[in-house]
Amino acid sequence: MNYILNYLKAQFNFQLDALFQSENPTEKPVFSQLDTNTFVGEFIIENRLSETDVIVLALALVPHVKPDFLSSIIAEYLPNGGELPEFGGIKSKNHRGILPTGETAQFLIAGNDLDARISFYTYLHNHSWLYQKGIIRIDAVSFGEPKLSGLLILEEEYIEKFITGKILKPQLSSVFPAQLIETDLVWDDLVLNSTTLNHIKEIETWLKFNDTLLHDWNMKSKIKPGYRVMFYGAPGTGKTLTASLLGKYTNRDVYRIDLSMVISKYIGETEKNLSSLFDKAADKDWILFFDEADAIFGKRTNVRDAHDKYANQEVSYLLQRIENHPGLVILASNFKTNIDTAFTRRFQSIIEFEVPSFSERLQLWENNLPKNISIAEDVNLKELSKKYEITGANIVNIIQYACLKTLEHNNKSINLNHLLQGIKKEYTKEGKMM
Structure with missing residues (x-):
């Protein structure tokens, strides 16, 4: 992770030195072999990401691991404050630093070179593997605003993957039904x-x-x-x-x-x-x-x-x-x-x-009855299967009911009466008569 952050910082310095016409400009950083022991490095190598995709990925990830990363870079070049529209970025309600936008990625890749900026826009929408796979995206903006001024977003499950090594599976919520x-x-x-x-x-x-x-x-x-x-x-x-x-x-x-x-x-x-x-x-x-x-x-x-x-x-x-x-x-x-x-x-x-046939119902009874407790002698599974046309879900519910009654009464085996009570409950739920 340190190599990725250092590489990202050097890329920012390279573009900002050129923008501010620094006397001792930073040389363009050369992307080298990553450490496969890091989760993000392993992902980059495994998916053979281009250098541009590596930069965009690192930029989208950085607020989640180093909140002051972008604001500290801006402070180096604008110690007294001020605006830098080329840099992009936005402030949010809770985050105290700067969050990257598509414009931030565009500046990081292309600086102030107009042709390179247009090329990046084309690359992002037509060639970026990360963008095509939905791993990164640009948040929607209000009508009429530049599309790249939207927040640069890394999908939540990948944030978790790069930090902990585990993909976070989405949970049921109002935004994910x-x-x-x-x-x-x-x-x-x-x-x-x-x-x-x-x-x-x-x-x-x-x-x-x-x-x-x-x-x-x-x-x-x-x-x-x-x-x-x-x-x-x-x-x-x-x-x-x-x-x-x-x-x-x-x-x-x-x-x-x-x-x-x-x-x-x-x-x-x-x-x-x-x-x-x-x-x-x-x-x-x-x-x-x-x-x-x-x-x-x-x-x-x-x-x-x-x-x-x-x-x-x-x-x-x-x-x-x-x-x-x-x-x-x-x-x-x-x-x-x-x-x-x-x-x-x-x-x-x-x-x-289809509703299970007699032989299928018999198999369901046999499959779902517990193996570590006996069945009373008066229980005839073939007769139950033949007489009651019920589904697999019904049978599981009936067995659960009978097992709980067996435990409640401290019986040594599951008896026919409890099974019949369970069947009656299932019939009643569905408005049927036994």
Whole structure:
């Protein structure tokens, strides 16, 4: 980290000495081999960053490790205070130093050379690996202000990576309406019919070999980016677990979108919320899982008033974003017919999650009952499986209920009565009669 800071300081001195026509100007620093023992050095070498990207990265990182870095440099050249528009930078509400802007990066790379400044603008937007990957960005500015006057931002997860070595996974919040979902279960815990499992294996194959297909086989110009899948079926049939297992076994994070935080009654806000989410996910290799997706991807209606018009515009916008998203998007719904046909035509796969059959229910009972406590002799799992047509989620809830009752009464085994009570609770929740 010290080498990066010293190199950045020397680059500032080089440009500022030229601007102030110093009698003993600093020579242009030469970028040399980095120490791979630092997290930032390892990242730069691993991704073969250009010297320009290294400078921009260091500039975006410096306020987070040395808050007075930029203000102390300015003080050397303007000890009595004053303005230096070429330098860029802004003051914030909480930070007491100077925060870098795109203009600061432009000055650091190009100084006052007009052609070089224009070249940097072009480089940043068309060639910078950091900018293309969304690792650094320029914050939006008010209408009419120069774009590069926006704050130079390093994505939060990378700040954590360069300081601690660990990528900070985004948390559910008003600015990130999605939650990481994980599972300790394995594929064998997912009890589905063979047809559904085969369709799921197709998704896993895409996740493993998509990059090879697009780049090594040169199919990028012929195949649209991303993969769009619809899961439909009754609640509790394994849709969320399937998404979690796909992420687990392909080493990808799965984010379940909280639609309550996305949907807004205000015109344009829903699109804005989803745009922010898709922008953040574009280069992250995440799996996006929209549960109960018909709330936002439902059928478009005939236009009767302004509300219908904007609702239809929302669906059209979502269709466009999903179609252009380079990763895996899973929409889950209880009913296939609830989703607008404009979406279904663009899915690579539509997978039904059926209520488990007798044999599947039996397997679910056997898989989920605890192994370290016995089952009472009057419990006949085959009979329970045949008599009660319930889902895997129901069975897990019933077993949990029966286990807690067993512990409460200090019983030595799980008895039939407690299991039947649990089944009755599940039926009552769903408004069904036993």
